[in-house]
Amino acid sequence: AQTVTQSQPEMSVQEAETVTLSCTYDTSESDYYLFWYKQPPSRQMILVIRQEAYKQQNATENRFSVNFQKAAKSFSLKISDSQLGDAAMYFCAYSSNYQLIWGAGTKLIIKP
């Protein structure tokens, strides 16, 4: 069965600095998709970035980028120039079909 592991329950970063959130997954599939979702306090969850496993190029969305290492089954999220609005729970997720497998989340704290 596929699993997603986020080993950092909580991370903190100084405003304007860079932080990397870790995610590893286990699968026997060769074709799949990976996602990072953000859940701000008392607000709805939104998609931050997604990566197709068949693409070697790492996805980027403005200040958010991923480091996708397919052989190592690693999918980390880098947030550059951290802002107070980035404070949230971040969830890594995997999908190879209609199911979405979620990690336990990492709480990101931004220090002003």
Add this chain to the structure above:
Amino acid sequence: EAGVAQSPRYKIIEKRQSVAFWCNPISGHATLYWYQQILGQGPKLLIQFQNNGVVDDSQLPKDRFSAERLKGVDSTLKIQPAKLEDSAVYLCASSLVLMLGTGTGELFFGEGSRLTVL
């Protein structure tokens, strides 16, 4: 474009009582999900609909939880009778496509319904 609507936002009940949550997905989204999120944990899928058919309800405690999506649009999740461990946020989400890797493959979430069982 209107987002996923959920109600009520907050509900407090005593154990053994019943509660119902309502969700209206984004217009045109065929796939609808109900998740249970306990504080400090990731979302746990309870049930997934494609139009008005059930795709996955393997983790739904069917002795107390029920869900329906009549006419393939809005949906209701019911808990009867509630237990203390049902205290959680119930998230509704919708997506345009069933296979999350195709197209935009994105889930759109509502703000959630927070249930407290005393």
